Amino acid sequence: MSKELLPGLALQKVDERIMTLNVGPQHPGSGHMRIIVQIDGDFIVACDPDPGYVHRGEEKMAEYRNYITNIPHLERPVIHDSCNVLYPYVLGVEEILGIEVPERAKYVRVIASELNRCIYTMYWLAIYGIFLGHSTMFMWPAGDRELLIDLMEKMTGARVTHAHFVPGGVRNDLPANFEDVCLRQVNYFEKRIKEYAAVFYDNPILIARTKDTGVLSRQDAIRLGTTGSVLRASGVDYDLRKKEPYDVYDELDVHTNVMKEGDSYARSKVPWLDMMESCNIIRQALQKMPKSGSVRVKLKPNPKGKVFDTVYKRVESGRGSLGCYIVSDAKPEPYRVKLSVGSFRNLIALPYLLKGEKLGNMPSVYWSLNYWPVEADR
Amino acid sequence: MNTATGIIKALNSGIKHLAIKRFTLRYPEEKLKFVGDGYQFDPSTGVGIAGSKGRHMLFHDKCTGCQLCSIACEGVAEAIGMVKVPEEHKHNKKAIMPQIDYGKCVFCGLCVDACPFYALYMTNDYELSSFSKEGLIYTPAQLQVKPYVSQDVEIQITNRGATHG
Ligand code: SF4
Ligand code: SF4
Numbered sequence: 001m002s003k004e005l006l007p008g009l010a011l012q013k014v015d016e017r018i019m020t021l022n023v024g025p026q027h028p029g030s031g032h033m034r035i036i037v038q039i040d041g042d043f044i045v046a047c048d049p050d051p052g053y054v055h056r057g058e059e060k061m062a063e064y065r066n067y068i069t070n071i072p073h074l075e076r077p078v079i080h081d082s083c084n085v086l087y088p089y090v091l092g093v094e095e096i097l098g099i100e101v102p103e104r105a106k107y108v109r110v111i112a113s114e115l116n117r118c119i120y121t122m123y124w125l126a127i128y129g130i131f132l133g134h135s136t137m138f139m140w141p142a143g144d145r146e147l148l149i150d151l152m153e154k155m156t157g158a159r160v161t162h163a164h165f166v167p168g169g170v171r172n173d174l175p176a177n178f179e180d181v182c183l184r185q186v187n188y189f190e191k192r193i194k195e196y197a198a199v200f201y202d203n204p205i206l207i208a209r210t211k212d213t214g215v216l217s218r219q220d221a222i223r224l225g226t227t228g229s230v231l232r233a234s235g236v237d238y239d240l241r242k243k244e245p246y247d248v249y250d251e252l253d254v255h256t257n258v259m260k261e262g263d264s265y266a267r268s269k270v271p272w273l274d275m276m277e278s279c280n281i282i283r284q285a286l287q288k289m290p291k292s293g294s295v296r297v298k299l300k301p302n303p304k305g306k307v308f309d310t311v312y313k314r315v316e317s318g319r320g321s322l323g324c325y326i327v328s329d330a331k332p333e334p335y336r337v338k339l340s341v342g343s344f345r346n347l348i349a350l351p352y353l354l355k356g357e358k359l360g361n362m363p364s365v366y367w368s369l370n371y372w373p374v375e376a377d378r
Numbered sequence: 379m380n381t382a383t384g385i386i387k388a389l390n391s392g393i394k395h396l397a398i399k400r401f402t403l404r405y406p407e408e409k410l411k412f413v414g415d416g417y418q419f420d421p422s423t424g425v426g427i428a429g430s431k432g433r434h435m436l437f438h439d440k441c442t443g444c445q446l447c448s449i450a451c452e453g454v455a456e457a458i459g460m461v462k463v464p465e466e467h468k469h470n471k472k473a474i475m476p477q478i479d480y481g482k483c484v485f486c487g488l489c490v491d492a493c494p495f496y497a498l499y500m501t502n503d504y505e506l507s508s509f510s511k512e513g514l515i516y517t518p519a520q521l522q523v524k525p526y527v528s529q530d531v532e533i534q535i536t537n538r539g540a541t542h543g
Contacts, residue, residue, distance in 0.1 A: 065453040068488065069453025069488065072484055073454070143401050146401070147540065150533055153410075154428065155428065156428075156431075157412075157416075157428065157431035158430075161486075171487070171491070172417070172425060172427055172428045173425060174428065175414065184535055198387045199388045202387065202388070203388045204380075204384035204385060205385070207384075295425060296425045298424035
């Protein structure tokens with residue numbers, strides 16, 4: 001053939017023994033994405049993750065909406081973790097517009113984002129359970145998640161996509177008596193998730209299936225740029241809540257959970273340990289929070305930034321570091337909004353982890369990377 | 379821990395659940411209670427009042443037809459359109475009021491934040507399904523109606539687990 005074909009169109013020469021499988025994009029075992037795997041018998045020889053199926057152009061949309069109306073659609077990438085997705089954007093806009101946030105609002109935000117982290121992780125854990133064929137582990141987290149969703153509903157008025165954070169604080173104050181209800185339900189929630197140890201994390205069947213599969217070494221985890229629980233499961237103690245504290249995290253006592261192994265088991269256990277840590281943070285925040293005061297500063301209608309002011313803020317979301325780069329313009333709309341999400345960085349590790357693995361281990365390795373397809377595609 | 383003990387422990391922790399109360403909300407018969415009467419906003423302080431973000435409620439005696447709610451929604455969902463109403467209210471010179479399309483609304487409540495005249499609030503009503511798309515468009519007259527809600531179930535935590543009341 002004389003004419004060079006584009007890389008994506010070129011035919012690949014493959015061995016007789018090798019079979020190519022498309023897992024996804026509409027497969028319950030992949031989420032909204034495709035994983036192209038080449039297998040030799042039962043073993044994976046190569047794997048090519050193909051995200052982009054649910055690309056919605058959130059970043060482009062943000063250029064046509066003003067700083068406030070960006071809020072409802074920028075939290076769509078991860079509806080279960082919507083407060084954390086919005087967090088870096090809100091912090092960035094506050095810096096651009098030069099807004100000082102009231103103390104109480106900062107605590108309310110920390111509580112909301114920790115509750116959201118738990119809600120997301122519970123959902124993730126439920127899916128992880130069903131990927132491994134453990135349907136009890138699907139039912140329990142899906143049910144216990146309701147305790148925290150109920151709290152978020154009381155706090156913000158919506159079960160998911162709360163649209164609660166705004167530049168300058170939060171939309172509304174906590175309802176009356178919220179502290180007691182929150183403390184009671186969070187304590188019970190913590191008691192419940194501790195029960196998962198016997199049925200899931202100490203279960204010999206789970207250990208046999210996930211120990212020593214998809215091992216990511218410490219060097220590789222750093223070199224490939226993974227973040228969040230994946231990085232901490234490989235023995236790197238890195239948590240933005242501790243390393244670059246935002247809002248009031250520096251006043252709270254945050255512990256990080258680190259495991260050395262770097263296999264699927266460790267990657268699935270670290271988020272579970274993080275949930276207990278979140279419960280601790282919520283309890284501390286409820287105690288230290290100023291009991292009264294404003295939670296939102298009044299903004300001018302349609303606030304404008306300066307020409308080409310740039311800001312980059314990042315927070316620790318349920319899936320790792322989540323950054324937002326904003327370029328402002330002398331208009332009520334931002335010039336550019338770019339999200340840098342943990343999901344996509346963790347996905348980069350997938351081809352390395354799956355090489356030489358059994359096909360049956362693919363779902364557990366894939367989902368243990370704490371990957372959320374919609375967030376990576378934006 | 380050896381394999382047999384591990385499996386027995388796992389089974390045991392599952393069996394314990396036979397004695398724990400059921401945590402299911404039997405939805406159409408039972409409905410979860412919300413705080414307050416729905417999300418509201420106080421323009422004088424600029425802070426909202428916590429409540430459920432459900433169907434809106436429009437106070438005809440307060441709405442001036444200023445269109446600020448419609449402008450706020452433009453960047454979100456374009457769910458609000460201004461429609462002509464009979465000229466009954468003196469303060470509403472243009473005789474226009476918002477009409478909300480619940481096929482588009484995402485229940486963010488930004489329109490409530492935008493209204494400076496205490497005219498638009500949200501309510502606890504979330505059962506809005508309809509057989510046609512037109513049925514989802516609520517006219518100002520429909521938005522004026524206070525919803526009837528019977529939501530009284532709350533999460534209760536006892537020694538035998540959490541239940542819905
Ligand atoms: S709640 Fe949001 S989407 Fe719905 S009408 Fe109001 S501004 Fe528009
Ligand atoms: S509901 Fe409020 S914002 Fe909308 S037109 Fe009436 S007065 Fe103006």
